[in-house]
Amino acid sequence: MNREALFIERAGQVGVTVIAVGTLDEAVERAVELCRERRVQRAALWDAPEMAPIRAGLRAEGVEILDPRGSFETLAHAEIGITGADWGVAETGTIVLASGPGQPQAASLLPPLHLAVLRADRIVPDLATLLELCGPLPSALVFITGPSRSADIGLVPVLGAHGPTAVTVLLVAG
Amino acid sequence: MPDRPTRIDLIRNIERALRDESLQRQMGKAMPASRKARADAAAELPEWESLRSAAAEIKDHVLANLESYLGQLESQVRALGGVVHWASDAAEARVIITDLARSRGVRRIVKSKSMTTEEIFLNPALESAGASVVETDLGEYVVQLAGERPSHLIAPVVHKPTGEISDLFVKKLGVPRYERPEDLARVAREVLRAEFLAAEMGITGVNFAIAETGTLVIVENEGNARLTTARPRIHVAVMGIEKVLPRLADLSVFLRILARSGTGQRSSVYVSLLTGRRRVGETDGPEELHLVILDNGRRRLLADPDLRGALRCIRCGACQNECPVYQHAGGHAYGSVYAGPIGAVLTPAYEGLEQARDLPFASTLCRACADVCPVKIDLPGMLVELRARAVRTGLAPRRDRMLVGAWTFFTRSPARFVLAGSLGRLAQRLLARGGKIERLPYPLSGWTAHRTAPLLASRPFRKRWKPPQEGPQ
Numbered sequence: 001m002n003r004e005a006l007f008i009e010r011a012g013q014v015g016v017t018v019i020a021v022g023t024l025d026e027a028v029e030r031a032v033e034l035c036r037e038r039r040v041q042r043a044a045l046w047d048a049p050e051m052a053p054i055r056a057g058l059r060a061e062g063v064e065i066l067d068p069r070g071s072f073e074t075l076a077h078a079e080i081g082i083t084g085a086d087w088g089v090a091e092t093g094t095i096v097l098a099s100g101p102g103q104p105q106a107a108s109l110l111p112p113l114h115l116a117v118l119r120a121d122r123i124v125p126d127l128a129t130l131l132e133l134c135g136p137l138p139s140a141l142v143f144i145t146g147p148s149r150s151a152d153i154g155l156v157p158v159l160g161a162h163g164p165t166a167v168t169v170l171l172v173a174g
Numbered sequence: 175m176p177d178r179p180t181r182i183d184l185i186r187n188i189e190r191a192l193r194d195e196s197l198q199r200q201m202g203k204a205m206p207a208s209r210k211a212r213a214d215a216a217a218e219l220p221e222w223e224s225l226r227s228a229a230a231e232i233k234d235h236v237l238a239n240l241e242s243y244l245g246q247l248e249s250q251v252r253a254l255g256g257v258v259h260w261a262s263d264a265a266e267a268r269v270i271i272t273d274l275a276r277s278r279g280v281r282r283i284v285k286s287k288s289m290t291t292e293e294i295f296l297n298p299a300l301e302s303a304g305a306s307v308v309e310t311d312l313g314e315y316v317v318q319l320a321g322e323r324p325s326h327l328i329a330p331v332v333h334k335p336t337g338e339i340s341d342l343f344v345k346k347l348g349v350p351r352y353e354r355p356e357d358l359a360r361v362a363r364e365v366l367r368a369e370f371l372a373a374e375m376g377i378t379g380v381n382f383a384i385a386e387t388g389t390l391v392i393v394e395n396e397g398n399a400r401l402t403t404a405r406p407r408i409h410v411a412v413m414g415i416e417k418v419l420p421r422l423a424d425l426s427v428f429l430r431i432l433a434r435s436g437t438g439q440r441s442s443v444y445v446s447l448l449t450g451r452r453r454v455g456e457t458d459g460p461e462e463l464h465l466v467i468l469d470n471g472r473r474r475l476l477a478d479p480d481l482r483g484a485l486r487c488i489r490c491g492a493c494q495n496e497c498p499v500y501q502h503a504g505g506h507a508y509g510s511v512y513a514g515p516i517g518a519v520l521t522p523a524y525e526g527l528e529q530a531r532d533l534p535f536a537s538t539l540c541r542a543c544a545d546v547c548p549v550k551i552d553l554p555g556m557l558v559e560l561r562a563r564a565v566r567t568g569l570a571p572r573r574d575r576m577l578v579g580a581w582t583f584f585t586r587s588p589a590r591f592v593l594a595g596s597l598g599r600l601a602q603r604l605l606a607r608g609g610k611i612e613r614l615p616y617p618l619s620g621w622t623a624h625r626t627a628p629l630l631a632s633r634p635f636r637k638r639w640k641p642p643q644e645g646p647q
């Protein structure tokens with residue numbers, strides 16, 4: 001199995017929805033669709049070049065875009081957080097997010113739905129490869145493997161313990 | 175405030191646990207499921223055994239060069255704008271952290287799950303310094319509401335059935351009675367979200383600290399540690415000296431074995447690599463970062479060649495899930511923060527063998543713990559060593575010394591062994607009723623406290639056994 005297929009399989013096994021798209025334009029379409037389905041009114045978007053078309057698409061739909069540099073309180077009102085993903089790890093179905101100015105952790109943590117845009121050529125086979133490649137570390141590098149979960153109460157797995165209930169990855173062909 | 179007022183009465187605790195039907199039911203459900211999850215996750219990796227060896231080797235290398243890696247970690251964290259505090263014991267750590275809270279006017283604190291802060295009894299100290307402290311891991315939150323302590327490394331509230339949690343939420347939070355775990359989790363999420371937004375200080379443990387980069391690594395499933403470190407203005411991370419790893423590259427081995435051993439996941443949901451405080455232009459992460467590095471008996475353990483291997487522990491909880499004693503006794507019976515096989519080693523080592531003299535005996539030495547430990551700690555060997563120390567220092571119970579003395583006497587020679595058999599057969603004529611013995615006299619009375627004793631055969635094996643005919647091969 002190639003990296004991309006393994007990533008899709010493993011991410012699926014931990015409850016991540018992976019949507020493979022051919023181009024960034026297609027990714028924009030799917031993001032807009034998803035927000036429409038979920039009746040999203042407010043979205044927290046990372047400030048990144050590849051986010052610009054998605055931002056424009058959502059604005060055209062009438063979705064309010066919250067300033068990613070805004071406060072935690074404000075971003076907590078978003079129904080969806082849309083971020084990039086710097087890497088994907090095939091073995092575990094993990095996405096890796098580096099935080100930075102305009103790219104707060106809040107966007108992948110506070111809203112009930114997290115949508116991440118990952119380029120297929122950023123998928124590495126395993127953790128060891130990632131740690132070799134990831135370069136100088138940002139203030140927070142977060143590995144995300146599925147939606148927030150807990151089995152503390154009654155040993156029953158519950159999603160969305162503190163973070164998102166659902167994670168969707170838009171996998172853009174490399 | 176004495177950290178450990180009295181000797182741990184393990185036997186009484188276990189007797190109580192065995193009578194606790196809801197505990198037995200909970201453990202009976204949880205432990206087999208955890209064991210299966212771990213076994214499946216380990217079996218998936220053909221390189222599992224070599225990962226365990228690699229992890230043990232890295233840890234041993236760190237322990238052999240501990241001070242130099244700690245020094246490197248300190249200077250890296252400082253270079254990133256963090257402050258490093260050294261605490262030689264629990265009391266010192268409490269003073270450091272409460273002073274930080276007081277001097278910065280902190281009134282509200284959120285915490286994510288950390289055994290190290292349990293170990294130093296941090297919460298009561300912060301509360302008496304006038305701050306509110308809220309545990310934000312779902313299980314720890316329940317434990318805190320109930321006024322209890324966690325009973326398992328990974329599943330702190332494994333001892334509590336859902337119905338009790340429903341009642342607890344009604345009583346403490348004034349909410350309607352919810353039965354379903356997802357509703358209870360939602361209630362807790364809402365209460366805790368507000369706490370995150372209001373807190374000025376976040377306190378976390380550390381799973382791994384990378385000396386090379388000054389990175390603190392925190393592993394979790396819920397996202398509460400991310401919130402604890404991303405939102406409050408001040409982050410205080412508390413770690414034992416043994417948590418340091420040399421290089422970033424070392425992390426992959428440990429992340430792979432930790433999640434698989436603890437919960438059977440390929441990876442935990444969130445692994446945060448935190449390198450320094452908030453940077454220019456960023457809107458989350460702490461403005462102030464404090465790292466408290468705790469000794470609290472660890473350097474003494476490090477100097478003990480027979481037991482130092484216990485410092486490899488990554489707190490995965492696998493040895494607990496596997497242990498036939500822990501499964502029935504539950505975590506609270508061990509009377510300390512660390513339960514199960516690793517607790518039976520760490521508690522006597524940290525708190526003194528006098529306080530915890532029974533703990534090393536709470537094992538069948540079946541080696542199940544050693545078979546699963548991802549860093550290959552020889553837990554049974556350490557328990558035997560601690561037993562020997564208890565005997566040498568006169569701490570072993572009188573009964574045990576009498577029994578071992580008698581055993582030693584009667585097994586010295588064949589004649590004495592035969593004598594023992596004859597005496598036994600004589601005695602059982604007086605004691606046996608209906609082919610079994612209901613009650614043995616002291617010092618053997620423990621044997622028949624919960625079961626009957628079998629009878630010695632009327633004709634010993636020695637007399638029945640015919641040696642095989644010697645003949646040409």
Ligand code: SF4
Binds near residue numbers: 327546549550
């Ligand atoms: S002793 Fe080994 S098995 Fe037990 S918690 Fe520590 S690392 Fe896990």
